[in-house]
Structure formats: structure tokens, C-alpha cells
Amino acid sequence: MGEANTAGDHNRWSSPMGPAGPNRDGTATCPGKPPNPPTLNSGTLPPGRGGKGAGGFGGLPGNAASMPPSVGLWTWASCAFVAALAPQTVSAHARWFTPEGPYSDPEWGDLFSLPVGLALLSMAGAILGLRAWQGIVGDPLWPRPPFFQRMEPAAAAILGVQAAITMIFMASRLNLFVPNLELPENAVGVLIAGMTVTVAFSFITGVLTRVGGAAAIGLVLLALGFGPWYEVAEQVIFVGIALYLVAVGRGVVRYGADAEDDRTPFSDRLLPHALTILRVSAGISVLILGFTEKLINADLGVAFLQEYPRFNVGQEIGLAWFTDRRFVFAIGIVEATAGAALISGYLTRVVILGLWIPFNLGIAFLPPTELIGHLPILATMYVLLVRGTEGIPPPEAAASGAGFRPDPGQRSTAVAAPARPRATG
Secondary structure, three states: OOOOOOOOOOHHHHOOOOOOEEOOOOOEEOOOOOOOOOOHHHOOOOHHHOOHHHEOHHHOEOOHHHOOHHHHHHHHHHHHHHHHHOHHHHHOOHHHOOOOOOOOOOOHHHHHOHHHHHHHHHHHHHHHHHHHHHHHHOOOOOOOOOHHHHHHHHHHHHHHHHHHHHHHHHHHOOEEOEEEEEOOOOHHHHHHHHHHHHHHHHHHHOOOHHHHHHHHHHHHHHHHHOOOHHHHHOOHHHHHHHHHHHHHOOOOOOOOOOOOOOOOHHHHHHHHHHHHHHHHHHHHHHHHHHHHHHHOOHHHHHHHHHHOHHHOHHHHOOOOOOOHHHHHHHHHHHHHHHHHHHHHOOOHHHHHHHHHOHHHHHHHHOOHHHHHHHHHHHHHHHHHHHOOOOOOOOHHHHHHOOOOOOOHHHOOOOOOOOOOOOOOO
């Protein structure tokens, strides 16, 4: 049987094979692997893989500065096409799996670069395309398979529980929401981690969930003291989740005429806007990440690809010209476009279905943190797909923008709590 592990920890679950141990950030110091990856400024990255030496005029990749305009645009179109063939990289958070280094901060001057300009064009094109498509199908909730409606009653519970799992996991490692927002290793850090766990349990149990949602917003603001503002802004999705749960509650079934414990007039006024808030916050998070981790911080993406080179499928299939830097820019364009499409509100369910596979495929190629860290966005996508708190009104009601109020008897045979407004946005 062997000696018992008094700490209750499964060492084989958290330690790599061989005489190595995990670092605080979850990475491992393995035999044969240098303790720190090569940095971009040290000149140790292979130029062909897209280090700074591969850059050109205005932050362009490779020898783009010397290309004729038509060739350069064709190159970028090819980059976007190859990126579309490898959507799993869109969901990978480079900052989570790359040690802090000289490449960690965005280059704000790159906001005026060609990749950002192409991203803006792509965003505008996607929004116009979705708008036209919605006009053709005549239904903003298209497609509408009937089984989606059966999935709607669980929406608030799934959102609350999956967000809570992420929060508890990160707090157990003295992180706040995500791995790159580290809490201090002292009593203050432990106190904030404990507050996070308490909020998470309110999401899981349904006890004072609305109070927990308000506290979660406070924790997001508190995160400004432990990381750069843009890294906190990347997590605005937690604000959207918190406001949604403040409006909707945890979805606990009530037997009798008693109202929910933490329901207030403010939560009732917020309810009609809950879905819109959740959708916009998710879109903003995805959009910001496309910029801060890729479009204006290509060095960070390149450093990530030094650790996980197979994510650049262009080079894997023999496209030597498709350097890591080009790949990072292309993925940034795709990610920013996805965020803008989500914010626009046109054919949201089409956008969600298009993102579902990208946000799941990367999980198989990265450490477990990728799955656990993405649980909130995956749950958000579920809620937006099944339209939690509103359900799926018939096409004529959806096209007119009118609210739809299902028969309460269709939800439960229990005696319902006092009626409250239904979400219409």
C-alpha cells in the first residue's frame, strides 16, 4: 500500500515524470529543458520562426516591407485563410503558458500598423455580412433547432457553476480569475482568495447568488491592484457573468409563493438586459485579447509558439513563408473579428456555433489550465445559444423584437415565485 500521503495530494497528478517538480505557475522544470525559454530580445529565437529579426517595416512580418502592395495583401489574405484552417489557436491564451519576459507588454504604437488596419476591415466586413445574412433569413435567432429550448432552463446554473470552478481553481493557486493575475503570497492574498471561493460557492449553491455577483464585480476592480489594467480588462467577461447572475439569480426552483431571498427591484430592472450585457462583455473580452496578446503584442504570441510550435499549422503543412509572426497576426485578426461579431448582436447563435469548435479544440493540445480557464466563456456561449431567461420566441416575435413569455406551466409543475419581467434583448 505504501506510505499514506497525509496532505491528500495525488503527486502523480500534479508532477511531471522524472526528477522534476511543478513551478508556481503550473509549468514544470523538466530534465533537459532550460529553466527559462529563450527571449525575443536575446536573439536566440530562430528568425524563420518569426522572432523580432523577422520583422519588417511598421511591424510587418518577414520581408513584407519589400513586397509590392498586391503581393503583400495577397500574403495577408493567405495568412487569414490558413488561420481559419486552424481555429483551435484562436482560443489559446498565450499569456497563460508563457513565462513573463520582455515580450509581455503590448506595443501600443502597433495600434497604427497594417495588421490592426486589416483587423478593422475584417471586423467591419463580418458585421456587414452578418447583418445582410440576418436580413436574408429574416430571423435574428436563426438557426432554431427545437432541442435548444429544452436546454434553456439549466442556463443560469451552468453559467454559475462553471464560472465558480474556474474561480476556485485559480484561487487555490493564489491567482485571481486567471493565471496571469497573481495574488501576493501573504495574508492579504489568502484573504482575497478566500473571498473569491466564498463568491464561487454562492454561484454553486444558489445561496445569495446576487450578492455574490455584486462581490465578484468588486473582485474584478480589486484585480487592478495586482496586474496591468489591460490584463484586467481582458477579464471583463466576469463582470458580464456577475451582472447576469445579479439579474437572473442562480435559477433555484421555489415551492410556494416566497420570493427569492436576494431578489430586489434593481435585479428585476436589470433582467431584460441580462443577455445583452453577457453577450457584449464576452465579445469585449475576446476582442481585447485579440489585440493585447496578438495584434499589438506579436512577440508574446511568438514566444508561446516556441513552447507549442505545432499550433502553427501553416509551417506544419510545409508553408515555410508562414512564419510564427505572420501566424500570430492572422490569428489576432480572426479573434478580433469574432469579438466584434459577438458585440454586434447580429445572428448571435451563428457566431456562437462558429466559435464553439475553436474554443474546444485547443484544450486537447494544452495543459489542463486551458480547459479550466475557458469554462466561463464556454458557459457564456451555452447561455447565449439557448437564450437563458428568455428562451426562444417564435420567428414572428423575434423578428419584431417583441418579448416572449412562455406559459409558466411549461417550466415546472411547482408553484412559481411571483412573476417578474422576462428578458427581451
